[in-house]
Amino acid sequence: MKRFFSLLLLLIFIPKIDAQEYFPNNESVQNKNNNYTAFTNAKIFVTPTQVIDKGTLLIQNGKVINAGKTVVIPKNTIVVNLEGKSIYPSFIDMYTTFGIEKPKRGEGGRQNPLYDTKKEGYYWNEHIKPETDAFQNFQYDNTKAEELLKAGFGVVGSHVADGIAQGSGILIALNNEDNSKRLLANKITNHFSFTKSSTTNQAYPSSLMGMIALLRQMYFDLDWYKNGNSTTTDLSLEAMINNQKLVQIFAAEDKLNSLRAAKIAKEFGLNYIFKGAGNEFERIEEIKKTNASYIIPINFPEAFDVSNPYLASQLDFADLRLWNQSPTNLKVLSDNGIIFALTTDKLKKMDDFRTNLLKAIQYGFDKTKALEALTTIPASLLGKSNEIGSLKNGSLANFLITSGEIFDKKTTIYENWVGGSKYVIKDITAKDIRGSYDLTVDNTPYKLVIKGEITAPESEIKTLDSTKVNSKISLANNWISLIVKSKDSVKTNFNRLTGYIENSPNLNGKVIFFDGKESNWSAVKTAAFENEKPKDKGKDEAKNNTIIPVSYPNIAFGNAEKPKQETLLFKNATVWTNEKEGILTETDVLVKNGKIAAIGNNLNEAAATVIDAKGKHLTSGIIDEHSHIAISNGVNEGGHNSSAEVTIEDVVNSDDINIYRELAGGVTTSQLLHGSANPIGGRSAIVKWKWGAAPDEMLYKDQPKFIKFALGENVKQANWGINNPTRFPQTRMGVEQVFTDYFQRAKEYEATWKKYNAASKKNKGKMPRTDIELQTITEILNQERFISCHSYVQSEILMLMQVAEKFNFRVNTFTHILEGYKVADKMKEHGVGASTFSDWWAYKFEVNDAIPYNGPIMHNAGVVVAYNSDDAEMSRRLNQEAAKAVKYGNISEEEAWKFVTLNPAKLLHIDNKVGSIKVGKDADIVLWSTNPLSVYAQAEKTVIEGTVYYDAKKDEAKRVAIDKERNEIIGQMLEEKNKGMNTQEPKKRIKVEYHCDTLED
């Protein structure tokens, strides 16, 4: 149906572009115009750097014939003298949705999620729609084109912005006159994004990591399909094969997302151009390292209306900063040598384009670079340098005529020529009638002053005795029109003066009085126009706001510089070694090159910063086996009952304030787990909380591979409250079947590949399909990847151990495991560890038998026990949670402390490097004010690999700086409002603190 509709559109559309030269013409006789037009005496910017003073631009049939100092002008040429004017190539915006209607949401609103596609002949996921052809959805939009033309644009790229793979884009010349010259390319770009299609209800992917995994799988499938291994036809993949030859544009819409998409590009040898967000400056080093080109929007945020302090106090610090720093983004990108084009995308109104660009220039963005970003760069990114973006011979005659330097505030853009068709923005022929005149209207003398802009003058009329007479002047097509008010005792009357402006300094014409009587008027020029001198220049020129320096990350408590490794000597601390030495009193610990270098008494190291730790406690950093902080856009990929293909490593969010808060609670390492919405969840990321570092730098080096599994109420959607569950499984019985099925399939998958790889070349046959999901599960079977399984009741715990044993591997960790105490002996026998809560229970039916003695009983049965948080807030008090093992289970303090340090390290297979204070291990340590198990303990310093990432003392200084900065920016915003600039009302960012069962749609 939809395709039929598009076809129909095409049919309607074709007659509109019927002016191609070989088309039949039934409207008139042939009217071919081969005349030239020459623009002389202009300053011509052939390119931003190739400039001709007093040159001539010669065009014919919509193309540039020549541009130069001396150009031979043929006889059949219309000459336009542009003395004093400038010519620039028209701008290009390669990223718009010009002429394309926003795809509509499917009928029915929020329905039950659709798990499997019902479409035939296309890719299995409906958010992958490379078959979308923008041209089929395109209809030239005159109104929008005028807006773009006024802003200086001559050519735009356009596409259907819907879905993850969005299909091909077109290139359109904004020729409002000649529709035969509009279509420059019907397939030029191939578009991607991290947003789902609004036209389908398919649940997968429900998270950012799911989208990333989906793209990977699509590229694998594409390659496989391309090589003829598929037995079925897939129109999406076929379209994608063709689209791969096009310019690849990825709408990342965020600095970190650009880095994420760049990873995909690297893996598959792709060359994406990233559509950015304007916040690239916050992670410029990493952005630079992508070696990619960018398309950058300039929709700088408006200042907040901070006049109400109660509301202003709710504003997010990062939002305040972003407002302050945004105008510098272009400069920073440019200073770092990053190639980028500019786009009007996301602007509230087209007028903001020039305003904001001039603002960026005011904040240091180079004018030549600005011009390049609008002309030569997009042209080159599109592979169209010979046609657009410059005024080289043979290019399309797309150019702007301006009164002067294009990025000067006072400059007027008169005309925007596209393909040789003129679009008038301001009348260039308007005569300058500004000046002082003696005005005579039907014998009555007045004084008239005309000032303001040439094309938009203002009038001032006074009688000879200097009484002001209200008037309004307007100009159009060489006609002047003046409305003059006259008052009598009864009412105000309007008299109309009109006149044709002749080539004379004086003006004259006809007056029509309010009563209909007509007469003549004339004005004799007495003085030339003089620009009013700005009263005090300093005030007129907008003063630049002080720009707050970027911090790492660029939010509150960020580091002015990335912190550095130090040599540290802790003197006389109580040291909780977690080794056979136990708890040592009055002991020194030396940290050097990121490692624990020595433990002992009276240590000395000349180069070390000495920390007096007398009366304080030094421990290894807390390790949280189960955390969900610092994850971007979704902790659950619940769109399928297995999502082994997704990985949290793709979506670590380095800019989450919770990282800093973790450090303040003594946490140095966490396992970021996928949620528990499905039996087979996603892969984990083990991270060290290196506050300020980029996401990839936070990943634990050579980390052991983990995956989240889940059992019980969450995976069977027990608390969803929907009427028609559609996803298998809905019971614990089904959960077992999902596991058995996947493990069996993975086994077969591996066997198929083994067979294929072993076969001789001629017996190979068709290559099996690469399936990231099954690939991941084979790693579990081969004991290369460990399971951390969300679990509650004993039945399911036994079940998973049995399934694992059937497939000859061991479950590594049961996480939550609140009924672990009931089967502690069997867990010990299986060899699985436990990562549990200290005292949670009663929040759902399956935790009814959860007890705070669980950890101690399992520990005493010989199971490795850790306490985890699954909660951003509790994570920073895990030391207190460990103490609950002492309280409820009489575990010794030394052993209890291991519940949050060494034991989770063991469960994560990282105890060779972290989890205890031992010479040679990573210097991930925390200095506590007192016994760390006490409610009264505070972390004073948190160190990772010898770098201090949290220091209670420095924290105080940071708070003072934050207050100062906040006030500074609020002051700037108040000034903005005072100046009459637009402001937006205060709003507050809302963050989701993820737990296991947080689902996003």
Next chain:
Amino acid sequence: MILKKRYLVLFILSISMAAQHAPAKKQTKSILILNAIAHLGNGKIIQNSAIGFKDGKITLVADATQIRLAKDAYDETIDATGKEVYPGFIAPNSTLGLVEIDAIKSSDDESEIGVFNPNVRSIIAYNAESKVIETVRPNGILIAQITPRGGRISGTSSIVQLDSWNWQDGLMKEDDGIHLNFPSSFRQNGWWAEPAASSLNKDYSKQVGEITRFLTNAKSYLADTAKERNLIFESVKGLFDGTQTLFIHADKELQIIDAVNLALENGIKKIVIVGGFEAYKAADLLKKNNIGVLLKRVHDMPENDDQDVNLPYKMAKILTDKGIVVGLENSGNMERMNTRNLPFLAGTCAAYGLDKEQALQLITSNTAKLLGIDNLCGTLEEGKDATLFISDGDALDMRTNKISKAFIQGRTINLENHQSQLNKIYKEKFGQQ
């Protein structure tokens, strides 16, 4: 299928009945606790104390080294040398007994539909036999204010001691207060899993106006004996004659200022702020009008990214220094089961500025004052209920909070519960000590 589920529920209930421990019998023998460090709950400590109680009331609070007692003055003497004695902790703004298991709707009785429900009374839904309550007592929490949730005015709360056969037996103060959820100045957009930036609540003034209208109407109604009775208006009578407290649930400075002024202008006699995250910014107003704050769960994140990481931990100290009477409340995620961590909320406040005895007041005498039950409990004082406990060590620290004996109105209560029973069963199974 539905039928089967019902049987299942019945079955579960029957298990829980079996696990329920009988409330203690009335105190018949007088008891003397000797030589413990007594934390009186009013800021004072007696290092070597003698605490005696008879017929449910405290009869002696003294320094053991300073007094002489007849040998048979008390029927039973507990030697608590090296141990510490505390007044029973009080959990205000609690939903204990209103919900058994969070995720099971059929076990949930905390929130009624409608907007102005002052006539809705929490006490009659209070399940004195909740398994959760048993697990709260062993950490020293012996008294709770059972509070309804939801709506603009959620309803009327009552205060109970936590060892009773039923709600009537548990009552300490019936219908003590009315709970008003003050409108928020910001409105959350999106939905819970997909929150958009929150924006100004455009209806704020309108919603505040509705409260004013409600209160003025109630006042007018109460001024006259109306012919047609209005149960809703009648239920707030106590707010105007000072027999009931208006608990205003509000966090933001703007809300608090608006709320307090609104309440004062309408002649409300007793006001307490619940939540009060930004109460410190409105401290002068609160102090001037003698309004205390039941501070929201301090084991929480700061509300804004740029706030002091430890701001929630420091809040009690900030408010106390400004002269405000502060108690701690624990509403929020998993609030019922988390009630047992109330002492550690106070401990955290001590870690971040208050001295330990001040921190103790946050869950004893201050709360008693704010709830209007300080004549009965909150401190170890002669004449008050003998609701107290003995801990092996500092009860505000999880490291040392180990309670060997607890008394409610003199009755020696059972500290066993569903969880400790399972502990015993399985330790025995595995031969653990």
